Amino acid sequence: xxxxxxxFHKLGxxxxxxxxxxxxxxxxxxxxxxxxxxxxxxxxxxxxxxxxQSDAFRIIYVHVPSAWMSLFIYAFMAVNGFIALVWRIxxxxxxxxxxxxxxxxxxFICLASGSIWGKPMWxxxxxxxxxxxxxxxxxxxxxxxxxxxQAIEDRxxxxxxxxxxxxxxxxxxxxxxxSVNWWNTLHQGSTIKLFGPSLIDSRMLWPLLVMAIATKFLxxxxxxxxxxxxxxxxxxxxxxxxxxxxxEDAA
Amino acid sequence: xxxxxxxxxxxxYVWSAIAIFVVxxxxxxxxxxxxxxxVLRELRGRxxxxxxxxxxxx
Numbered sequence: 001x002x003x004x005x006x007x008f009h010k011l012g013x014x015x016x017x018x019x020x021x022x023x024x025x026x027x028x029x030x031x032x033x034x035x036x037x038x039x040x041x042x043x044x045x046x047x048x049x050x051x052x053q054s055d056a057f058r059i060i061y062v063h064v065p066s067a068w069m070s071l072f073i074y075a076f077m078a079v080n081g082f083i084a085l086v087w088r089i090x091x092x093x094x095x096x097x098x099x100x101x102x103x104x105x106x107x108f109i110c111l112a113s114g115s116i117w118g119k120p121m122w123x124x125x126x127x128x129x130x131x132x133x134x135x136x137x138x139x140x141x142x143x144x145x146x147x148x149x150q151a152i153e154d155r156x157x158x159x160x161x162x163x164x165x166x167x168x169x170x171x172x173x174x175x176x177x178x179s180v181n182w183w184n185t186l187h188q189g190s191t192i193k194l195f196g197p198s199l200i201d202s203r204m205l206w207p208l209l210v211m212a213i214a215t216k217f218l219x220x221x222x223x224x225x226x227x228x229x230x231x232x233x234x235x236x237x238x239x240x241x242x243x244x245x246x247x248e249d250a251a
Numbered sequence: 252x253x254x255x256x257x258x259x260x261x262x263x264y265v266w267s268a269i270a271i272f273v274v275x276x277x278x279x280x281x282x283x284x285x286x287x288x289x290v291l292r293e294l295r296g297r298x299x300x301x302x303x304x305x306x307x308x309x
Contacts, residue, residue: 040269055259062272105279113268120264177306218276225283233290236297245294 012091014231015240021224028221035214039065050204057204058159059117064192065211066110070138072220073103077145078170081163091227093159094234096166097149098226102219104142122186122212130183134176140205141169155234 001009010016043061050057083089114132115125125134145162150159167175175182180189192198198205235241258265 044265044269049259054261056261056264058258058265064270066272101282102279105275109272109275112271116264116268116271120261125302134285137278218280222279222283225280229283229290231288232287232294236290236294242298245291245298248291 012089013103014085014090014235014238017091018228018240021228025221025224028217028224032221035040035210035212035217039207039211039214042210047204047207048201053121053195056117056120059113061207061211063110063113063117064208065215066106066113067135068212069174069219070103070104070110070135072216073099073106074138074169074173077103077164081166084163085160085167090156091236092225093156093163094230095223096163097145097159098223098230099219100142100145100149100162100166102226103220104139104146106215106219107135107139107142111139117204120187127186129174129185129187131181131185134172134179137172138169138176142173145169145225197204 011020039061044058045087047058049055077096077099080092082097083092084096111132114135118127119125145166148165149158149162179185180187191200192205192208199207232241232244256262256266
């Protein structure tokens with residue numbers, strides 16, 4: 001087998017993944033914290049205020065990165081759920097289930113900060129329009145996955161059932177993304193475009209991109225530390241976990 | 252400084268949105284640390300009980 005495939009197989013083994021993730025974690029936390037500090041400084045201090053929204057537009061620096069993460073993490077969860085269902089890889093089950101609470105957290109931040117932004121700009125905390133409603137459905141999907149995972153006794157069966165639910169929910173991702181084009185809505189369309197020039201001044205844009213990268217690192221760090229603990233719990237009967245438990249008792 | 256905090260009159264909105272972001276993600280980061288402590292403590296308890304049982308039966 002070629003060395004990369006071999007390494008990939010090794011990574012699937014819980015004790016190896018546990019050590020490997022442990023080595024990456026401090027770097028991911030560090031990158032996330034530095035990125036958040038730089039991004040928030042850029043967004044709250046360095047960027048000029050908006051000509052229409054004055055300083056209220058600065059909510060964008062937590063709202064939009066969280067919205068991106070809510071979709072990104074769902075896709076990550078669904079891909080791992082798919083791998084778990086098809087190839088029965090234990091690590092994928094763990095990663096899919098560990099990403100659900102993080103995704104729910106970002107979706108909650110997106111909804112809450114959007115509501116706070118809506119009050120001064122639209123004159124209402126909430127409206128049942130397509131973008132807001134589909135994002136709320138996304139939060140319920142995350143909570144459904146978490147609830148189903150907790151409701152079934154056997155951990156591996158629970159993970160597979162929850163992964164299946166996560167896969168069905170993928171249908172909501174394009175609805176969230178395209179809702180602002182498909183329906184007449186209060187929510188504005190995309191300002192940042194992957195293809196073609198963005199509709200935002202570069203002094204306002206760079207902190208947003210820094211926040212987008214920082215939240216990716218934050219997700220990676222939270223995911224790895226959650227997956228590590230979940231593996232300790234799943235494999236509690238195994239020798240390698242026993243050694244870790246006893247070593248930390250002595251320390 | 253107070254001008255910075257007032258955010259053009261939108262201070263309450265801007266700072267509460269930032270606070271929700273920071274607090275939610277801090278809780279998210281703390282959760283696995285707390286769970287790790289609990290999982291290892293429970294496992295050590297189980298190991299001690301098993302050891303005691305085997306000592307008693309020996």
